[in-house]
Amino acid sequence: MLFSSRGAIAPRDRAAAVRGHGGRSVATQLGLAAATGVIALVVAWFALGLTFDVMAMRWASGATGDQMLHYIVSAAAVDHSLLTPNPRLGFPEYQNLFFAPMYDFASALVLAAGSLLIQDPVVLLNAYQLLGFFMTGFAGFLMFRALRLRNITAVVFGTVFALAPFHFERVALGHAFVANYWGVAVLVVLVLIAGGQRTDPIAAWADAAPTRAGRITRRLVPILVMTLALSLTNSYYFVFAAIILGCVIAVRAIVCLICRDGLRGLLWPVVTLGSLVVFVAIQLAVLSLNFGDRYQKYFSERSPIESEQHSGKITTLLLPWPGSGIPGVGDRVRAYAAQTTVSPYAEPTGMSALAIAGLVLLVVWTLARLVVPLGERRPQALADQRLSVLALSFWVGLLFYAVGGLGFLFAALVTSEIRAWVRMSIVLATFGLAVLAILIETAFRRHLSLWIALGLVVIVAFVDQIAGVGEEVDLQPTADAELRSLISSADVALDPECGLAQLPVKSFPESGPIGGLGDYDLALPYVVGGDQSTLRWSYGAVSGTRAGDFWSEAQSPALFADAVDASDACGVYIDRRAYADDSEWLPFVEAAYGEDWTFLGSSTGAQVIVIPR
Template sequence: MSRGSSQRPWWRHADVVGGVVASVLATVVGVVSLRAWEWRPGVPPSLVGDSPVVLTQIDEILVHGWFWESAFVGFPWGQNASFFPELNVIHVLGVKALGLLGGDAATTGSAYFLLGYPLVALTTYLLARSERLRRPASVVVAVLFAAAPYHAERFEHLWLASYWTLPLGVWVALGVARGRSPLAPGQPRGRRFVLTLLALTLVGLSGAYYAGFTLILLAVALVLRPGSTGRARSLRGGLISMVWLAAVTALPLVAAKIGMAGTSSTGPRPATRTALESERYAGRLIDLLLPWEGHRVEPLAALTQAYRDAGRPVTETLALGIVGVVGATALVLVGLRSLTSGNRAPERLRLWTAMWVATAAFYTVGGLGSVVALFATPQLRAWSRLSLVLLLLGLLAVGHWLSRPRGRRMAVALAALTLVVGVLDQTNPSRAPRYDDIATQLDGIRDYTGSLAAATSTGCGVLQLPVMRFPEGYLPQGYEANAQLVQHLTDRRLAWSHGGMSGTRAGDWTVGIELSDPSALVAGLRAAGFCAVEVDGAGVDPGSPAVTALTSRLGAPVARTPDGRLQAWVLPDDARGTAADRERLLSPVVVGLVAGAITVDDRDVSQESGPRAGITTSNLSGETVRGVTVTMNVTALGAAARDVVVRRGDEVLARVTAVADRPTPLELVVDAPVGYQRLTVTVDGDPQRNAADRSVSARFENLRVRASTAARVVSTHDQARTRAVFP
């Protein structure tokens, strides 16, 4: 066999070497950014935000193979996560593969988090080479994209932080824009055809956001198609790519639909988005240009923080970094020059520019993302996450100019300088996880749950206070939304009440617990399989009247964390309830108000609304509850008087004229059918803007309910008044 370059082994091919170099450098950057040498097995990079949710999912994947059902959270019904479907099938498979090597959820999750760096670098390197960038430039683009400014802090969004599939979607979209889609009818079926189907499949199974963003890029490619032959065949190839991607993305949704079958709805599905959220979670161009808020140069970080403190809050890290900003600016200038002077830039620059501008139009506040939310679907609310696409295109532009020097030494020197500047700008090891602090926190909770398990019986449930809806809902001020899931991660001998899906019986029954009658509550809990009550002092005052009334019935706590934040009481053996007590506990009728956030003060519980609101009934029992009397007070906002009308369909159930200077009583009698019901409330006249810059028309206060039968009916306002239940 000839030993010429054409016959060299595949592992010695220059692009194989380049991909390995990019992956190794990205891994080094990840290790340094995360200070991985300080990590030890069993310690996750984070316990805040959505990190406990991610760790719970990984735990279920390792123990039961998937994460859509769990009996250890959402007790007694368990959690059916089909109602909040994650479409990250490829990442779940990756975690399962790592789990075969051993290790718990924290260890496996940490490993997959770090693995994201070389995976992103590898797919980005392949994209850069497919765009004809030189190898040193491709390495720079790959490593800097893997080291996106937010990457090291995104364990709480582990699936989003594993954005290695995004370059694959961009690769397919660029091919469609050039009219080279191998999926077009009549095109030869070869390696590129297989790779395109594989890329689209991986993207479609990597989560809703990256699949949705790739669909948008494909649509943009079909509309713009600069450099395309313009033939109808290439158009059909792009459409087939979109159909394939949409079909693959729909598979997990179909599985979730099957998983929801047989579970009745007692409220709106969790995480149902609105068009307004696309405005709230869109990005601003200035956020791309400002330094990263975690920048290692303190004055630069302070500049960004000062701007954000004075303006609209931002929920994502959006900075492109110096190199990304240079590339993005160059692309915009290339586009402007082409428009004003007629000078034609290289084809790839024109194509990247068109893609960048179109992506920015979806990314920005009030942009095309809002159009999609209003006329198609509001579920992709965080359009700011398109900053990753903008960063990738900007880095490709920098790679273009790094590929221009003819001399190898000059090309390597410029690439190395750019890489060093970019890495220093985009990373800050001083912001790495505080592993010792996380380990200490976990050890304290582990000792606490171990003591509680020893004082109870295996498999019994723990009622957790405060009560909050999962996965999203109102929270105590400054409280971590998912903190109550951490206990489950430290001891599997007990089951926990938090984690049942909102909108189902598993999650909604806790909203109806009545702390005002401790004896009845304890009897019902015992009958339902509970053995303990936990109070989290970070979310509810253990000395509040509602909590004290319950805990004084239970005696002294049997377990507490070293910081005293978590305390637990065992339910007495002499309080065993009956089947009727269990049914009464788990089958309330909860009446609430769909309006703004609930506000609780010393006298009143209130919510403000715009021109439209709603009164809801969530009936968890097995039969219709008739004759529920609903009363509240209404005050007009922004006008001397406003007509307030409550309707069920076209039927008017109640009508009052609310005035501005005093609360006006509103009363109606409704039937609560099994499951969920929403009555429409309309307030006439133009709304006004309140201090939070929201449109408001009326204030509703002190929602009260009573039943004409023996059914247990509770009001969300009365529950909120306890400051231990947050409906």
């Protein structure tokens, strides 16, 4: 029987659970979680080759321009609010990032809090990305403790979880908010709750309350806190959680009906899923409001077939990441990536050797459960309910992760906004790490043998996950010194809150690169100006809103001149990287100012500002 829904935890199991969660004080556990996060942060600092100078520079890595997008979000957090219209972008109107959800609310809160201490948006986002290693390490420790593993095991595997290749690859891709995947740790804990009494990490503590009201409170409050937190993190993670939780509960319900056990044991799992769905529904309801400005939904152009293009493959799920320091692995992985033609748009999976080993053991464990007769006494590992729920969750996740899997059906029937199903790889990798940690503790019960096994885990993790980071992850730090000087000069020469029209005219967001101009690079002057500048910029009003319509038609010199005149812009900013030569942008400036204009500052830079004489 896959799950047991009848009866309470046996006395010996209950005692073990209580010792696992109450043997040390809450302060001690939080202290160890913080220590795990600090270890992960320090290792990441050195692995990425960070210095204080690099932290002060803009990281230009990432082919899609998402890195730049996140700097825009960071700048908005510094000089404005992420939840209200920002008048410094979208001149003469505004930018409202609320209408183009480029961040999760948890990250918005962290950035808002960080802006109280850090006023440079570049430094703020870089600090946020580094803090992500601490946050995932902190959550990872608590997740492995919820699996009823020893403190030392939770510290080691919590650190390995935070330093997953997935993390480093997302930092390199510029996916700052996806990289902060602490929500995956919460997902695993909720899956354990959905697994039933024997896997529920809070069951023993809740049942120990002296009153019925106390037992209900101890059950309900942690569930509400965790589901609320998960609903505020990146949308991929709460969608993955809802899918996996729903399938685990559905399978348990079928088992209960077949075995005539009754459905009472599903009460708290259903409450868990229900609370997550309610919190997500509230968030989506708020995001759907248009406040009289939005008339077209963002992402409405995405098609369901993109969900298949951005799904993952079994092959890449079982291949370590290209930065692995294991001899010969990196070259073979890169050779495969260069030659394969299946799902060429998918992001890398960021798998580690330890996670792969855990997934292989999980598959072997599943097959062993199928061939061992039900009536015979099973080895302890095969009877472990934690492995049962992790196995079920893994197979569900795999069905949505894989190319040609259920991700396309979800996109076609529910929503196509969730398209990068390959990101399920970090969830599957976490299941693999959890299985490996459980089997290690099962196999090595004595302190000395466990310490030796964990020592080997640390060595493998360092070679595979850390040693090649410096070579594989190029952050491309840039000081933007020339542009910073130009913006400083403009702030001195122009009136406060002066509005500048920008060329080329470009919509926001995701309108694609133009020549050598990246997708979001027209916001560079806003970002490098930080809270020291008062200038306003025409780029950034969200497409599909009335504010975004002002410049949308200004694609010819004459229409651009009309828009400049109507907006009372005090100058024109040109990013030359978008043009083959100056003859492509000069007609726009001449239409606006004739020949009566001059350069502000240098006339030879990649970015220039022209103003009327």
